[in-house]
Amino acid sequence: MDAFENLLYGFEIALQPEALLFVLIGVVAGTVIGMLPGLGPISALALMIPITYGMDPAIGIILMAGVYYGAIFGGSTSSILLNAPGVAGTVATSFDGYPLAKQGKAGKALAIAAYSSFIGGTVSIVGLMFIAPLLGRVAVSFGPSEYFALMVFGLTAVVSLSEKSLIKGLIAAVFGVMVSLMGMDLQTGTARYTFGNINLLDGIDFLIVALGVFALGEVFVLLKKRSGAAKQNSLGSLKLTKQEVREIAPPIGRSSILGFFTGVLPGAGATIGSFLGYTMEKNIAKDGNTFGKGNIKGVAAPEAANNAASGGSFVPLLTLGVPGSGTTAVLLGALLVMGITPGPLMLEDRPDVFWGVIASMYIGNIFLLILNLPLIPLISKILNVPRAMLLSLIIVFCMIGVYGLSFNPFDLMLVLIFGLIGFAMRMYNFPAAPLILAMILGAIMEENMRRALQISSGDWMIFVDKPISLTLLIMAALSLLIPLVIRVIKFINRKKA
Amino acid sequence: MDTLKRFRPNQIISVILFLFSIFYIVLAYQIPGYALPRPVDADLFPKVLGFSMVILSIALFFERDRPVDKESESETEDHLSHETEEKEEKRRETFWEKAETQIVVTAVAIAAYIFLLERAGFVLTTLVFVYGMTWFYGYKGHLANIIVASIIGFGFYFLLTRGLGVYLPPGLLPF
Structure with missing residues (x-):
């Protein structure tokens, strides 16, 4: 079957009435959650996972894809309307989006965001469709040592690109692996770090950490910061002129492609993609000096790039089963809950899931454009929901989500603990994405390392002898060393000056 | 309290993390071995993690938070929290x-x-x-x-x- 036939098969799945309904629910729910201050795609996905319990996995993941897209668009909406980007991925959008809103052109900025997201998303889906099967074919030959090296690289890349302190990122990652090792060792049955508590024998579920650190932790941050009461600008018209369309078309095209490839790389993703897109267009544009003052290209470029990057980040997730970002890590967790292990074999074992997701991404994108955009004036009313009520509702959603997973109040206490840890991390500038990624990868990483060493009868050279694993390990080392080298160079330059 | 104030938050956190990792390592050494000899047993990974955390916590002690980067996201965040702080000052809060x-x-x-x-x-x-x-x-x-x-x-x-x-x-x- 070639890509086109496969895609048609995917559409057959994604166009079932049930699937359509859930894409719609996902997109709208994602938009609403993503719009709320502090809550981004990770929290949106974590909050929606409980809905997928007992759902057909193909439909469940379609719902998740919708949530993901919706949350990114929702984040752009609050960036533009309130200058309050919910997550880092839409910060670049606020640079020109908010000035436009202040000029009474919020509707225009939102329309540009929607069109750019649509095109960025579509470009990345096309890319995903062609690259994923190719990469999947390579990945079939991966053994435990390659997987171990790949995960190490994925983690170090996320740490080094987290824009915060390298040391703090590494601490978050090591802590995440520590948490993931709690419970019964899968290979020997030895209990580790359970403190004799039966509830810990099965380990700590990732959803507990995701909801605790990202959703509940964010509630505490909101209590501390008192934000969210910003004044909303009026929307204005959603229409674009032909001249404006002509102006934004080239930046959208360039940023979509740039964004896609940024997304494929582990660790990079929407944030880096959107900043790269924005900076590139600012440098190319003749009117680059008007960027930051409400230039429509400054909205188009980061929006196209961050959506393309989100699509791109599905490539390593679906083909290798190794997420390259916190968000896709949560998606991986959601898939595992539904009994699906993404990876090279998924293409053959569960083509319905793989192609269903790709097709539903197309559909989710179209829904965003034709339904979400006109509904934005209505959806943005959510921003008027009293903050007090919002906070209590988020807490209850966290509780329901975890209780529905394990029916164990002990797990709810863990959510509270991780909520407080997440709050402390935010207050003291520890990045949270490495924690959640490490939490999900940690146990798999150890398993692969030990399997590799079993194959080699304990010879550590197995990680260096194989070219792919060696390359990945070198890249991992470089991803940590390069920021250090840059810091040293900057330090020397400053001394000279 | 005064002695505490002399330390940066990073340093206080680093001490907590250091103690935590010592505790973690002690527990790692108590993980029982598997009956059959294996190249790598259940205790190796935790030990590696524990010692990594020791090194990282020491490094954190000397780490200073970078001054706010002009182009990074923290600018917008700081900007926002600053605005809200100003608003707060207008009214005395009750306990x-x-x-x-x-x-x-x-x-x-x-x-x-x-x-x-x-x-x-x-x-x-x-x-x-x-x-x-x-x-x-x-x-x-x-x-x-x-x-x-x-x-x-x-x-x-x-x-x-x-x-x-x-x-x-x-x-x-x-x-």
């Missing part, structure tokens, strides 16, 4: 309105929610929690609050137990 108090009360309320969930049941606990916390955070529209709390309490209960087949504790209520 119950202080962020610290609210955080502690929230944590305690969540613990109480968890304790009561299986005893009083999902609907009652959720209703009281949503209403109470919304009121505590400063929303004074009682009617709207009661309506929303009831919708969440009853709505979720019936949606999950009847619609999706997910169990929630009924508790004191008869359904």
